[in-house]
Amino acid sequence: MESLKQAIRERGNVLSDTVLKVDSFLNHQVDPKLINEIGQAFAERFKNEGITKVLTIESSGIAPSLVVATHLGVPFIFARKKKSLTMTDNVYRSQVYSFTKQETNEITVSKDLLHADDRVLIIDDFLANGQAAFGLCEIVEQAGAQVVGFGIVIEKSFQDGRKKLTDKGYRVESLARIQSFKNGTVQFVDEFVTQLSK
Numbered sequence: 001m002e003s004l005k006q007a008i009r010e011r012g013n014v015l016s017d018t019v020l021k022v023d024s025f026l027n028h029q030v031d032p033k034l035i036n037e038i039g040q041a042f043a044e045r046f047k048n049e050g051i052t053k054v055l056t057i058e059s060s061g062i063a064p065s066l067v068v069a070t071h072l073g074v075p076f077i078f079a080r081k082k083k084s085l086t087m088t089d090n091v092y093r094s095q096v097y098s099f100t101k102q103e104t105n106e107i108t109v110s111k112d113l114l115h116a117d118d119r120v121l122i123i124d125d126f127l128a129n130g131q132a133a134f135g136l137c138e139i140v141e142q143a144g145a146q147v148v149g150f151g152i153v154i155e156k157s158f159q160d161g162r163k164k165l166t167d168k169g170y171r172v173e174s175l176a177r178i179q180s181f182k183n184g185t186v187q188f189v190d191e192f193v194t195q196l197s198k
């Protein structure tokens with residue numbers, strides 16, 4: 001998605017060989033025009049899949065999920081990392097370890113919200129090692145529902161999240177795929193492949 005790649009190039013900040021800061025448009029301040037385009041792009045790709053729920057994890061997955069869900073005309077659910085005051089113990093649970101943050105979060109979704117007949121699209125802002133993705137899958141499985149696919153805003157293709165998901169047969173749609181952050185610059189997968197073939 002060209003407008004997203006342009007935002008990453010112009011407004012993103014490479015912090016290290018593995019981490020990209022996108023606080024100015026995606027996961028702290030949110031650019032409403034861009035997030036709307038992101039949501040539309042996912043909705044377009046999954047519109048014929050009979051999605052009944054969009055599922056994400058708080059906090060940065062919420063903005064794109066809201067837009068996708070609006071365009072698909074279905075509810076979206078965000079898995080919570082902290083127990084809410086009103087949430088009972090009637091929840092699906094899963095443990096998500098973050099390699100980036102080196103911490104484990106227990107994520108929960110109320111059993112009232114996800115059902116065996118749901119067809120679920122999982123959305124997240126980043127895909128790195130796939131820990132969050134698999135945690136969300138586990139929750140969908142506990143509900144007896146079906147994961148239809150994954151919509152990822154920024155995939156760090158040099159980490160193995162995509163491979164782990166596609167090896168399990170899941171459909172993964174990423175709007176920007178990053179080959180590397182070497183020398184402080186973002187190299188996208190498609191541009192890398194074009195360069196190789198020249």
Ligand code: G4P
Pocket residue numbers: 018019020021022027057058059060061097098099100101125126127128129130131132133161
């Ligand atoms: P994984 O789920 O694919 O294994 O990824 P990982 O553990 O590495 O990432 C955990 C958290 O770090 C996620 O946020 C993810 O969005 C974020 N993250 C991963 N790589 C990057 C990156 O290059 N840049 C930025 N800005 N964030 C990255 P989270 O724990 O769900 O927190 P939240 O921000 O959604 O609250």
